Amino acid sequence: xxxxxxxxxxxxxxxxxxxxxxxxxxxGLRDEGFEVVYTGLRQTPEMVATAALQEDVDxxxxxxxxxxxxxxxxxxxxxxxxxxxxxxxxTAGGIIPDEDIPTLxxxxxxxxxxxxxxxGEVAAFMREHAPQRSE
Amino acid sequence: xxxxxxxxxxxxxxxxxxTAGTGTRLANDARAGSRLALSxxxxxxxxxxxxxxxALRTLYAEAGSAHVVGITGPPGGGKSTLxxxxxxxxxxxxxxxAVLAIDPSSPVTGGAILGDRIRMxxxxxxxxxxxxxxxxxxxxxxxxxxxxxxAAALAxxxxxxxxxxxxxxxxxxxxxxxxxxxxxxxxxxxxxxEVQALKAGLLEVADLVIVNKSDRPGADxxxxxxxxxxxxxxxxxxxxxxxxxxQRARPKHPQVLLASGLTAAGVPELLAALDEHHxxxxxxxxxxxxxxxxxxxxxxxxxxxxxxxALWATSRRASADAVIEQVAAHELDPYAAADRLLDExxxxx
Numbered sequence: 001x002x003x004x005x006x007x008x009x010x011x012x013x014x015x016x017x018x019x020x021x022x023x024x025x026x027x028g029l030r031d032e033g034f035e036v037v038y039t040g041l042r043q044t045p046e047m048v049a050t051a052a053l054q055e056d057v058d059x060x061x062x063x064x065x066x067x068x069x070x071x072x073x074x075x076x077x078x079x080x081x082x083x084x085x086x087x088x089x090x091t092a093g094g095i096i097p098d099e100d101i102p103t104l105x106x107x108x109x110x111x112x113x114x115x116x117x118x119x120g121e122v123a124a125f126m127r128e129h130a131p132q133r134s135e
Numbered sequence: 136x137x138x139x140x141x142x143x144x145x146x147x148x149x150x151x152x153x154t155a156g157t158g159t160r161l162a163n164d165a166r167a168g169s170r171l172a173l174s175x176x177x178x179x180x181x182x183x184x185x186x187x188x189x190a191l192r193t194l195y196a197e198a199g200s201a202h203v204v205g206i207t208g209p210p211g212g213g214k215s216t217l218x219x220x221x222x223x224x225x226x227x228x229x230x231x232x233a234v235l236a237i238d239p240s241s242p243v244t245g246g247a248i249l250g251d252r253i254r255m256x257x258x259x260x261x262x263x264x265x266x267x268x269x270x271x272x273x274x275x276x277x278x279x280x281x282x283x284x285x286a287a288a289l290a291x292x293x294x295x296x297x298x299x300x301x302x303x304x305x306x307x308x309x310x311x312x313x314x315x316x317x318x319x320x321x322x323x324x325x326x327x328x329e330v331q332a333l334k335a336g337l338l339e340v341a342d343l344v345i346v347n348k349s350d351r352p353g354a355d356x357x358x359x360x361x362x363x364x365x366x367x368x369x370x371x372x373x374x375x376x377x378x379x380x381x382q383r384a385r386p387k388h389p390q391v392l393l394a395s396g397l398t399a400a401g402v403p404e405l406l407a408a409l410d411e412h413h414x415x416x417x418x419x420x421x422x423x424x425x426x427x428x429x430x431x432x433x434x435x436x437x438x439x440x441x442x443x444x445a446l447w448a449t450s451r452r453a454s455a456d457a458v459i460e461q462v463a464a465h466e467l468d469p470y471a472a473a474d475r476l477l478d479e480x481x482x483x484x
Binding site for chain 1 (some may be wrong): 170171174175177178181182240241244245246247248249250252253256258259260265266267268270272
């Protein structure tokens with residue numbers, strides 16, 4: 001029970017088609033021993049929230065390069081809270097300006113990983129901050 | 136956090152583990168329609184917790200009403216896309232549908248990429264569709280070790296149809312046939328000549344064979360070859376009936392259908408064929424072979440777990456260790472060791 005693999009949803013909300021980063025992250029986290037649900041491109045906030053709920057993930061990792069992060073990411077955090085998943089760790093990556101990070105953190109995004117972040121760094125953060133469940 | 140005491144039933148092992156009520160609460164909430172509770176329950180089942188056992192005891196009586204359909208076949212054959220098309224078809228008929236999609240775990244790191252959902256994301260917002268990915272977690276045979284229990288939980292929570300999509304299989308991962316009411320083997324065009332269809336294994340457990348990607352060239356030919364190879368010679372001859380050997384296990388001779396998950400061509404016919412197969416089975420008074428096999432596998436699996444627990448219970452641990460050491464030293468043969476431990480367990484039970 002205690003050594004259950006961490007389950008992570010990697011999703012790309014919004015309309016940009018650049019999924020290389022998300023795929024590299026999915027593959028890297030797989031190699032870290034995580035169970036990675038990959039849902040691919042062009043996900044609506046509702047799709048992301050539904051997948052998080054049905055998969056009962058510990059972490060939602062969002063990759064976004066379209067510039068719509070201030071709209072989409074808070075919406076996803078809000079939907080997660082509405083469906084009783086306030087404890088899920090939400091992280092983001094992609095192209096997100098530094099000045100937007102405080103806004104995203106206020107909305108519920110725990111960390112923003114920009115270009116150059118190593119997979120080991122991301123994995124360590126997720127291990128440390130994923131919710132401790134006792135079922 | 137109230138515990139409905141009335142429905143707690145007999146849950147001695149859960150009570151011992153100090154989690155009495157959690158499983159029952161999860162089960163009741165899931166059954167009442169909470170998708171979060173259902174999702175948490177599936178996680179508990181995957182992790183084989185005491186709460187999961189408690190919940191499954193509560194739910195089992197209602198877990199028999201769904202039609203459990205196994206979808207198996209080689210990687211890249213279009214299983215996920217076909218399942219997505221089947222879900223759409225079943226939803227248009229108003230049925231509640233669940234999907235368990237299994238992908239392999241890494242034998243090295245334990246990690247997994249669960250990528251089957253990618254084809255099924257259009258159902259967000261439809262409460263009557265529930266899709267769950269499962270990593271195989273080292274289990275061989277095309278499934279995860281807890282797929283049968285997960286399907287039972289979904290069935291008890293009101294899903295009429297439960298699709299189990301296996302890991303992309305080779306020729307002999309046939310376990311899904313033991314837990315599904317109907318087993319569909321998905322093939323694609325250009326996946327081998329007639330000799331492939333002659334081989335023992337996967338095709339033998341099919342109740343239906345689908346040549347998917349019927350929009351591609353070669354699909355008709357593949358279907359014709361499969362039909363030719365799977366149909367003839369399967370009926371017992373008159374001589375066999377006379378000699379009383381017609382009762383031996385025989386391969387099924389599955390219907391071969393063409394479909395395209397991409398265009399949905401042939402999908403209504405496939406769903407109709409699934410329903411027909413299920414109705415035929417349901418019409419027989421006795422539990423059919425697939426259900427008996429599933430029940431047997433479940434009970435045997437739990438029995439093996441219970442035996443292992445009993446064997447390594449702290450009170451018996453030292454004597455069990457001593458016996459194992461004797462076997463390691465070749466002072467005792469392993470058969471005698473097993474008999475001795477079995478006797479000890481039985482005596483103390």
